[in-house]
Amino acid sequence: MKKLVMIGNGMAGVRTIEEILKLSPNQFEITIFGQEPHPNYNRIKLSNILQGDASFEEIIINPLDWYKENNIQLFTGESVNKIDTERKFVTTDQGREVEYDDLIIATGSNSFILPIPGADKMGVTGFRDINDCEMMIKSAEEYKKAVVIGGGLLGLEAARGLLNLGMKVDVVHLMPSLMERQLDPIASSLLKAELESQGMRFLMENETVEIIGDERVAGLRFKDGSFARADLVVMAIGIKSNTSVARDSGIYVNRGIVVNDFMETSAPNVYAVGECAEHREIVYGLVAPLYEQGKVLAERICGKEAAPYEGSVTGTQLKIAGVDLYSAGEIFEDGTTKSIMVYNEFEGIYKRVLIRDNRVVGIVLYGDTKDSTRLFRMLSKKEDITGVSIFESQCSAEGGGGDIASMPNDELVCGCNGVTKGAIVEAIKTQGLTTLDQVSHCTNAGRSCGRCKPMVNDILAYTLGDQFDAAAAQKTSICGCTTISREELIAEIKEKGLSSVKEVMNVLEWNNEEGCTKCRPAINYYLGMIHMDEYKDDRDSRLVNEKMHANIQKDGTYSVVPRMYGGVTTAADLKKIAEVAEKYEVPLVKLTGGQRIGLFGVKKEDLPSMWKELDMPSGYAYGKTLRTVKTCVGAQFCRYGTQDSMSLGIELEKKFERLDTPHKVKMGVSACPRNCSEAGIKDIGFVGIDGGWEIYIAGNGGVDLRAGDLLATVKTEAEVMEMTGAYLQYYRENANYLERTSKWVERVGLEHVKEVLANEETRKALNERMDQTLKKYIEPWNEAIESESIKDKYYAVHTVKAGE
Amino acid sequence: MITTKTMTLAANYSDLPVRAGYAVNINDIEIALFKVTNGRVYAIENHSPHPKGGVLTEGLVSGEYVYCPVYDWKISLVDGKVQAPDTGQVKTFQVEVEGDNVYIII
Ligand SMILES: Cc1cc2nc3c(=O)[nH]c(=O)nc-3n(C[C@H](O)[C@H](O)[C@H](O)COP(=O)(O)OP(=O)(O)OC[C@H]3O[C@@H](n4cnc5c(N)ncnc54)[C@H](O)[C@@H]3O)c2cc1C
Ligand code: HEM
Ligand code: SF4
Ligand code: FES
DSSP: OEEEEEEOOSHHHHHHHHHHHHHOTTSEEEEEEESSSSSOBOGGGHHHHHTTSOOTGGGBSSOHHHHHHTTOEEEETOOEEEEETTTTEEEETTSOEEEOSEEEEOOOEEEOOOOOTTTTSBTEEOSSSHHHHHHHHHHHHHOOEEEEEOOSHHHHHHHHHHHHTTOEEEEEESSSSTTTTTOOHHHHHHHHHHHHHTTOEEEESOOEEEEEESSBEEEEEETTSOEEEOSEEEEOSOEEEOOHHHHHTTOOBSSSEEEOTTOBOSSTTEEEOSTTEEETTBOOOSHHHHHHHHHHHHHHHTTOOOOOOOOOOOEEEOOOTTOOEEEEEOOSOOTTOEEEEEEETTTTEEEEEEEETTEEEEEEEESOOTTHHHHHHHHHHTOOOTTOOSSOOTTOOSOHHHHHHHSOTTOEEETTTTEEHHHHHHHHHHHTOOSHHHHHHHHOTTSSSOTTHHHHHHHHHHHHGGGOOHHHHHSOOSSTTOSOOHHHHHHHHHHHTOOSHHHHHHHTTOSSTTOOTTHHHHHHHHHHHHHGGGOOOOGGGSOHHHHHTSEEOTTSOEEEOBOOGGGOOOHHHHHHHHHHHHHTTOSEEEEOTTSSEEEEEEOGGGHHHHHHHHTOOBOOTTSSBEEEEEEOOGGGTOTTOOSOHHHHHHHHHHHHTTOBOSSOEEEEEESSTTOTTOGGGSSEEEEEETTEEEEEESOBOSSSOBOOEEEEEESSHHHHHHHHHHHHHHHHHHSOTTOOHHHHHHHHOHHHHHHHHHOHHHHHHHHHHHHHHHTTOOOHHHHHHHOHHHIIIIIOOOOOOOOO | OOOOOOEEEEEEGGGSOBTSEEEEEETTEEEEEEEOTTSOEEEEESSOSSTTOOOSTTSOEETTEEEOTTTOOEEETTTOBBOTTSOOBOOEEEEEEETTEEEEEO
């Protein structure tokens, strides 16, 4: 396979990789380096984070799992600082060297920081990444007064965010009107009036010459000698392509890394895409053109016949509540243009379209932007507008539907991702889509700035006609096979007494008769949770590891991890493990992360006989269930120990082993706060103190590292068992399938969980349901050994007998 | 041009579990048989087209599709095509059922 390396893990680069995977999933071994310690997130939505209506989680576009699923080697928090274009390898700041056959530079840009005295003081920042955002949010907790330098798109969005965070905000602007590159003076003054009424203060026509203060910024000095006080300064005067790696490696750089119409740089097999690239002397700073570049580059790299990239016309809008604004193309009249204008000062609506030679060449809309997609189509397609009415009659009586019907199929609906109405309608029809989520997933529409979502929703409504269910379209369904959510599913199962996976899918009219890998395991779990000991598990609705009771390894072999309660074993058991490992020539014997022994690389057909010879219960190292209880040595031997951690750990593991849970659950028990079992990063952790136990919940030692929160301090081991049973059962009944305890507790809140579990009656009821559920489990390895049909169906290798 | 096809006995119909895979090795080709809910039997090469893919017999079966157990690609048992957004194709084999004998035509 060819080696493809990408420098930069941002929006344009990762989109290019998505396009490449679509065209040719098996052609490349892909490695990505990203300076930021995160997977690819939606930078556009940083404004929404600052304005308080999105969390970082929500703006991640490609979660770490996506990289894993696509076999992409990702190095975050690591930057490339040298490219050897002769010998074709890159070197990182951590000294790593990686060879490439093809290299993509997608390093984006940096905030432009004014080169004035004091610009390096604490409290001065750009607005580019999540780090900047966090710094601003933190400053707002401590300080009162912010100054934003720059009255463009970024500056105004930053200023709005800081207002939301409770700061007083001044915006300093060099020019006499705001967003002067996108708006004409009338639109600009309407915008200014609106923002002033929202509480922004403007210092127009001011040039900042110095930032003053001791260590931290205290204010700004302007060219005319005046001052403004500030505890926080945000510089949003522009961006500067991030070209240093390319330049230092001898690649031709002007304002950006210079590329041709196929995104090729001056060095062979090295490409550039995104804000770092300069194409026909233009560096773009909006995602739409960058995604177009990505498409062309993907085709080129995959060796497909690619149409050249010939540049883009872009449209701008501002993401501030209460401001509806759109601009594209030229702004100012010259001798050869004519304007068509609507100006309704009373309602604050202003529209102006610039026409040259019967064609639209510029658009400014303020207060009402519903014509924007239609006008932008006319502009970008250079349509002749003779006889066409530019602004639709003001009072079109029908609502959304009518507009959609009259919209031509090639009209662009999602500007960011270049998706037309036709493409959306076709996806809805051919793939049976019914929710906004599904449409976004299939077509990319709405995956960037999100402004097209209302329109996509209208198209969905129009295309589905009577079948459209407004409420259903908005919510997040379990998977593409249905529109119902988890809550509805649970309610329906209880209400209608549904008792099998098949029945659920039938009665609730799944559009995919036998479901998929998302819904079937989830339904199976929910049924088991609701019907406790009455439900017969549907083994074929479980995914491979749980179905086989062994972890599948990357080469199709399996691993065997027997229980070793509390990590405590005996010489006799060790001998047995050793003998089995020898007899079956197990390629790897290793201590797992969970204090037990794993035998790796086992053939499927050897599983039952190995289990039999081991004669030990399954350790469930593969399941959505209790994995292990790690324990420290504790009071039996350790001089610091205040409690018997090994006994408690063993008791917990024996009680809760095999229990189905929404996701895996790990526990740790330590006998003193030195915490040798690392109980602080477990789903449930127990720490012995003088005269009792502390119970920590929602810790996680995996991808989302999180320290546990103290749930309760109790005196006896009986109380530990009671609290743990109640907590686990509450998690089982309320979390979404595949939601770890850490995520779940963050979602519902620690206080809420504490409140529920404070009630003794509630705890008692939860424990009763837990105990009833626990009755149903039988040891799965033993079951397999004893059942010919299980052995035959899941573990046998087949020989054929000629037909009787 | 004349091509010869061989009918090879692959399994007994009654031995095939419903909605699960069944691996057989014929002429050194690993083949996965699937008996789906409607009783029909399909045969495809027992190897996921994913670059790091492994066997398909252990995948979840839904209607006339199987999901790659390791990478979750959805693969048609009828024509072997990988479903969007992923792409690729697995080799399929024609199946004949006569009485309790399941033959594969290679
Ligand atoms: C607050 C804000 C609001 C915005 N709003 C909009 C909007 O409404 N509409 C719109 O279309 N656009 C908007 N944009 C612009 C849009 O986000 C960018 O155009 C887009 O992110 C550019 O993509 P990129 O891949 O070129 O760069 P980036 O997304 O910046 O990605 C580049 C990545 O490369 C990494 N990198 C750099 N150098 C190295 C190195 N040497 N080694 C490894 N990694 C490296 C960087 O850390 C960065 O993560 C907005 C931007 C911001 C900041
Ligand atoms: C295919 C994917 C994975 C496989 C095959 C796998 C396998 C294993 C195995 C066999 C163990 C030993 C467990 C035991 O003894 O019970 C283990 C431990 C562990 N795994 Fe994974 N794992 C996988 C994915 C993950 C993921 C996604 C995370 C993080 C979210 C994770 C975090 C851990 C941790 C923290 C431990 C140590 C457990 C402890 O000390 O309590 N693993 N893994
Ligand atoms: S946690 Fe405390 S009691 Fe347990 S082994 Fe460590 S030091 Fe000893
Ligand atoms: S227009 Fe930005 S996501 Fe569709």
